[in-house]
Amino acid sequence: MRAAENFLLAVSIALARIEAQPTAQVVVDADAGARRALLRKYPHRVLYLIDGERLVVFAVMSHHRNDPAWRERLE
Numbered sequence: 716m717r718a719a720e721n722f723l724l725a726v727s728i729a730l731a732r733i734e735a736q737p738t739a740q741v742v743v744d745a746d747a748g749a750r751r752a753l754l755r756k757y758p759h760r761v762l763y764l765i766d767g768e769r770l771v772v773f774a775v776m777s778h779h780r781n782d783p784a785w786r787e788r789l790e
Contacts, residue, residue, distance in 0.1 A: 725754045726775060729761045733772075737765050747789045749773075762788075 729752045733740060740750040743762070751760045762774040762785050774785045 722754075722757060722759075725757050725759075726761065729754050730772070733761065733763060733770060737763075737770055744786065744789065749785075749789060 733750075733752050737750075740752045740763075743749050743751045748764055749762055750765070751762050753760050758778040760774075760776060760778065761772060762776065763770055763772045765771075773788045776785055
């Protein structure tokens, strides 16, 4: 259970970073405006969009998954 708690903590920290500075993260798809934040200590990323005043997280994915997997979620 400890591993799951640590992973969720890493996701929470990434979400807090995104919320504090949403435009500071790397743009991974300029057309859609998708950005990514990396999780510390885990090979995962949080993918999100800025929609006006809202932040829309559409994926938390491993780096080992290929890009088309998350790009399909934008359609």
